Amino acid sequence: MDLDAVRTFVVVADAGQFREAANELSITQQAVSKRVAALEKDLGVRLFTRTARGARLTIDGQAFRPYARALLQAEERAAASVRPGRRAxxxxxxxxxxxxxxxxxxxxxxxxxxxxxxxxxxxxxxxxxxxxxxxxxxxxxxxxxxxxxxxxxxxxxxxxxEPLQLLTGPGHVLADTRQMTLRQLVGHRIWMPGIVAGTEWAAYYDELAAEFGLTIDPLGPNFGIEPLLDTIADSSTLATIVGEQTRLVWPAGYDLRRIPVHDPTPxxxxxxxxxxxxxxxxxxxxxxxxxxxxxxxxxxxxxxxxxxxx
Incomplete structure (x- = not known):
């Protein structure tokens, strides 16, 4: 549907005259008539009755008027959604x-x-x-x-x-360490089931493991962070690596430990x-x-x- 014709219809309906509508739209009265005629042809109904006093809405015109306004409002919302500074x-x-x-x-x-x-x-x-x-x-x-x-x-x-930290449960052999080096992690199993081959984070941990001889285990189903924390809390052998700014919440009884890593800090x-x-x-x-x-x-x-x- 031609929205210029719809807009012209609304202006004529509000003004009650084709001439006033032409002035408001800054087009000729002939152009107003052509747009309305094209819209009436498209809809298959008469929208106005021409009288000596101007243009009066027909029953079909009255029925169409609120929908015409809604079309124009939708047009404005659509434009605003992508207008610089307006779109999220x-x-x-x-x-x-x-x-x-x-x-x-x-x-x-x-x-x-x-x-x-x-x-x-x-x-x-x-x-x-x-x-x-x-x-x-x-x-x-x-x-x-x-x-x-x-x-x-x-x-x-x-x-x-973002500095990385070791996360352990209270029974892990490293749980009481206040800070550690990457070399101290050699021989300890670091469980990270969220690593997916071919991703940028897999590339990071692959190189970290290769350079410092770490055992980073990506195997096992990844059920999300809560089941991972459950497992770490109960294990004396498993630890994982998390970012310093990673927001984690766990039950107080888990007593998980976040241990900074230094010399160097990954x-x-x-x-x-x-x-x-x-x-x-x-x-x-x-x-x-x-x-x-x-x-x-x-x-x-x-x-x-x-x-x-x-």
């Missing part, structure tokens, strides 16, 4: 309990008027494809390739390095990925916010994979 900023995070979600919460706290649409895609490949296609505005991910090798028009910058490199020609003003605000809080990823005493040192 759509951002992908690797997990809603992990550090990138915390960064996004901090941004929203600093910019409460910015509407956010938070999604969780599977991995960096899916996120980069979504950024490139415009399905999302940005993504927080580890980027395992040099920026120059990203698809044309896609950019990324390192925004946060840090997970989170980057922001976006499309260079994206003009959403909230994306600019997000990049500025993250830039002001950028951690020093070259800090001494930390470890990242070789692919994160581009």
């Amino acid at each position: 900023l759509r951002v992908d995070v690797i997990g809603r309990r992990l550090a990138p979600a915390g960064l996004l919460r901090d941004f929203h706290g600093a910019h409460p008027c910015v509407e956010l649409d938070v999604v969780t895609l599977f991995d960096a490949d899916a996120a980069i494809a979504a950024v490139r296609s415009g399905t999302i505005d940005a993504s927080f991910r580890a980027v395992t390739v040099p920026v120059r090798q990203l698809p044309e028009g896609v950019e990324a910058t390192r925004v946060h390095d 840090v997970y490199p989170h980057s922001l990925i976006w499309r260079a020609d994206n003009t959403h003003p909230a994306l600019t605000a997000l990049r500025d916010h993250l830039g002001s809080a950028l951690s020093d990823h070259a800090a001494a005493g930390t470890w990242t994979p070789r692919w994160a040192q581009h």
